[in-house]
Amino acid sequence: MAPAYALTVRRSRLAAALLILTAWQALASSGLLFRDVVPSLWRIAAALATTLTAPAFYANLRVTAFEFAVAIAIGSMAGVLVGLALGASHFLSRAYERWVHYLAPVPKIIFFPVLLLAFGAGLESKIAMGTISCFFPVAISVAAGVRGVPPVLIRVDRSFRATPWQMATKIYLPAVRAALLNGLHLGFGVAAIGVLLAETKLSKAGIGFLVMDAYHRFDMPGMYALLLLVVFLVAGVNMAVTRISRS
Amino acid sequence: MDATLSVEHVTKRFGMGETAITAVEDVSFDVAEGEFVSLIGPSGCGKSTLFHFIGGLTAEHGGRVAVAGETISGPHPAIGMVFQEESAFPWRNVIDNVGFALELRGMPRAERLERARHYVALVGLQGFERRHPSELSGGMRQRVAIARTLAAQPRILLMDEPFASLDEQTRLLLGEKVTEIQQQLRQTTLLITHSLTEAVQLSDRILVMTFRPGRLRRVVQVDLPRPRNDDILTSPEFGAYVAELWGDLREEASRGLQAAEHAAG
Amino acid sequence: MPRAEVRLLAPACGVLSLIAAAAALQALIVTDVVSRYVVPPPTDVVMAIARIVREEHVVARFLLTSGETFGSGLLILAVGVPIGFWLHRSALARRAFEAWVAAWAAAPLVLAYPLFLVLFGRSSLTIVVLGFAAGVAPVVLKTLEGLTATRRVLVDVGRSLQITRGQMFRKILIPAALPEIFTGLRLGLTFSLINIVGVEFLINFGGLGQLINELAERYDLAGTYAAIGFVLLASMVFFACMEHVERWLRRTH
Numbered sequence: 001m002a003p004a005y006a007l008t009v010r011r012s013r014l015a016a017a018l019l020i021l022t023a024w025q026a027l028a029s030s031g032l033l034f035r036d037v038v039p040s041l042w043r044i045a046a047a048l049a050t051t052l053t054a055p056a057f058y059a060n061l062r063v064t065a066f067e068f069a070v071a072i073a074i075g076s077m078a079g080v081l082v083g084l085a086l087g088a089s090h091f092l093s094r095a096y097e098r099w100v101h102y103l104a105p106v107p108k109i110i111f112f113p114v115l116l117l118a119f120g121a122g123l124e125s126k127i128a129m130g131t132i133s134c135f136f137p138v139a140i141s142v143a144a145g146v147r148g149v150p151p152v153l154i155r156v157d158r159s160f161r162a163t164p165w166q167m168a169t170k171i172y173l174p175a176v177r178a179a180l181l182n183g184l185h186l187g188f189g190v191a192a193i194g195v196l197l198a199e200t201k202l203s204k205a206g207i208g209f210l211v212m213d214a215y216h217r218f219d220m221p222g223m224y225a226l227l228l229l230v231v232f233l234v235a236g237v238n239m240a241v242t243r244i245s246r247s
Numbered sequence: 248m249d250a251t252l253s254v255e256h257v258t259k260r261f262g263m264g265e266t267a268i269t270a271v272e273d274v275s276f277d278v279a280e281g282e283f284v285s286l287i288g289p290s291g292c293g294k295s296t297l298f299h300f301i302g303g304l305t306a307e308h309g310g311r312v313a314v315a316g317e318t319i320s321g322p323h324p325a326i327g328m329v330f331q332e333e334s335a336f337p338w339r340n341v342i343d344n345v346g347f348a349l350e351l352r353g354m355p356r357a358e359r360l361e362r363a364r365h366y367v368a369l370v371g372l373q374g375f376e377r378r379h380p381s382e383l384s385g386g387m388r389q390r391v392a393i394a395r396t397l398a399a400q401p402r403i404l405l406m407d408e409p410f411a412s413l414d415e416q417t418r419l420l421l422g423e424k425v426t427e428i429q430q431q432l433r434q435t436t437l438l439i440t441h442s443l444t445e446a447v448q449l450s451d452r453i454l455v456m457t458f459r460p461g462r463l464r465r466v467v468q469v470d471l472p473r474p475r476n477d478d479i480l481t482s483p484e485f486g487a488y489v490a491e492l493w494g495d496l497r498e499e500a501s502r503g504l505q506a507a508e509h510a511a512g
Numbered sequence: 513m514p515r516a517e518v519r520l521l522a523p524a525c526g527v528l529s530l531i532a533a534a535a536a537l538q539a540l541i542v543t544d545v546v547s548r549y550v551v552p553p554p555t556d557v558v559m560a561i562a563r564i565v566r567e568e569h570v571v572a573r574f575l576l577t578s579g580e581t582f583g584s585g586l587l588i589l590a591v592g593v594p595i596g597f598w599l600h601r602s603a604l605a606r607r608a609f610e611a612w613v614a615a616w617a618a619a620p621l622v623l624a625y626p627l628f629l630v631l632f633g634r635s636s637l638t639i640v641v642l643g644f645a646a647g648v649a650p651v652v653l654k655t656l657e658g659l660t661a662t663r664r665v666l667v668d669v670g671r672s673l674q675i676t677r678g679q680m681f682r683k684i685l686i687p688a689a690l691p692e693i694f695t696g697l698r699l700g701l702t703f704s705l706i707n708i709v710g711v712e713f714l715i716n717f718g719g720l721g722q723l724i725n726e727l728a729e730r731y732d733l734a735g736t737y738a739a740i741g742f743v744l745l746a747s748m749v750f751f752a753c754m755e756h757v758e759r760w761l762r763r764t765h
Contacts, residue, residue, distance in 0.1 A: 005607075009604065009608045012608040012609075013608050013609070013612075016608070016609070033630075033631070037630045037631065090522075091521075091522050091525075092522075093522075094519065094522030094523055094526070095522040095523060095525045095526035095529070096526050098523070098526070099526065099530075102748040102751060102752060103744070103748070104702075105698075105701075105702040105705065105747060105751045106705075106743065106744055106747045106748070107705050107706040107708075107709040107710060107721075107743070107747070108706070109706065109709060109710045109713050109721070110709060110713070110720075110721070110724050110739075110740050110743045110744075112713070113724060113725070113727075114551075114736070114737070114740070116728075117549070117550045117733075118550050188618070189617070189618045190706065192618075193622055193706060193707075193710070196620050196622065196623050197622055197710045197714065200622075200623065200714060201713065201714055208623065211623055220630075223627075224627070230620060230623055231620070234618055235615040235618060235619060238614075239611075239615070242614070299668075302672050304668055304671055322671050322672050326672075328668075328672040330665045330668060331665075332663065332665040333665070334665045334666060334668075334669050336666065336687070338687045338688075338690070347673070347683075348673045351673055351675055351676075351679055379763075381763065392669075395669075399673060
């Protein structure tokens, strides 16, 4: 990319960002809406500073990050196992893949009441929400990836009498790396939504809890500050995953 | 209506400065009304560049294109193009593909369907009107594209290796179909090709181009009687024309091959 | 194993094993190995279906949630496709904003529901707008992808026939990108539905999400499970239909 062009790109982004911020500020000072619904940029900036300096934010962020990480670990591991099995076995695929496929887009929050009963109101039910959210995209993507493995690779490995475990780790996993990252990418997104939704509904800690707390105290600037932080965090994680999957 | 195509002093360069490549250099020729002319040359002689220029799809060239003496620039209804790549719209059935140009012009539906049906029959696809391209063979799809262009009733038909992706036998059969149609319509036609037999089978005249920069090397008049049936295709005269063309082209093609190998090495 | 045999035997095996799992669960509950206060016996759930359909206006709720999803879908198409076109048209806009749209796609917008609530009130409008916001990005990205992948020669055919700008859009670009746009819509609606049902559930308002919340809060376990089953069924049917349309589009495109 020519440097002059890069500069125009940066300028366009800056202009768009300024436009959005100006529009927000204009709306805030117009008095069209109830005063605190759209607080001015200065108040949001101040709230951002307060939030970032408060230890409570980091404590709650740790809780959410922990839930999220455990959910991703369990969900993606289960997804990989199920995906490998469905992809490698024609029989299993015909028997169960349809069900996995149709369950995948179902909004998982409907299971939350059940998860609450099974795992309680603590971290475990949020982890469970994230886990089932993350599981489906990973499983489907890995299964499709396995079917895309060139059959000649599989024949070569069979001729070397590889065990199923060796087949999985030496042939299938490297070959489905792209598919796995793709599924994880989607899985990250839906797991984040799952964990945060669950926290927002019923919890005593976590970012979702903080947002609800701010909302109930009608601390709108504080709420927006939290939303911004979460959006940037998730976007950051997302970009990192994209970068890894492309390298 | 006069349908002579004149191409004058066409030159095209890619890139700038020392690395610039002259793709086409000072090419001039005419195609007379009702004449079938082929332009043959090795890969990389700028055939497709010329095709896009004559069709008005690229502007940044030197030179002039005229139909019946009138200079044209940009896409023009007098010129109908048939492309090398598959170009039948996959989401339209055969009849709607063929009627596409008429639809663009706002022709009433009944009239449009009637004319489209006529051209579908002309290329021998009657009975397939409601099929989609995915249900047809490659040769049939290319015939859909030809019928679509003919239905617009251009004065000049311009074809860029329309049979390049087909097998040899299908090519020969389609070639027969194309000459049959061309003779029937007295359609002025310029065909771009790299197939020697195809050029001899179809043309009244053959223009031979050189490898980069693409220039006209020679013009061959094909004095074989029409229709060119199997007897003619297997005759010694036909073979002589092919051999003569190959004599010209061999040198150009091997220069092209060397350039490609040099670039690869 | 021969393929024909697998084709019949395998799905039957799948269904049978699910039924067997339900039966095993029933046995575990009856013998008190699994608490019936966590999982009600499957037979109770089946019996609760008729009850919730009768007493909880399931059909009306289903129509409400479907309507909200449909509204979001329309908004998503009306806004997402033009933005996709714009990004395709302008190389600069694409370089500048494609990454923003991708980031937007991943943002957990549902957390912002209080914002939507205060802006649009406690109404279906809030839910539709949130569903739209959550699902628009995939349509933008897929529209862009579809347009970028449109074969050059199809555009050239149009140009050689002196096509107008409007005709190029209606008769070539849109049909060529349609399968991708539809894939984007299916992805987008998945996210919309997560957010729509999620918000209904969170704020106890509206259709099926609220139903589950309410039954759970009433501690009507069998009813909750029956309602979950209903949502599962509805969204399975919905996405199966979407997939059929998509496959049909891909075949004829």
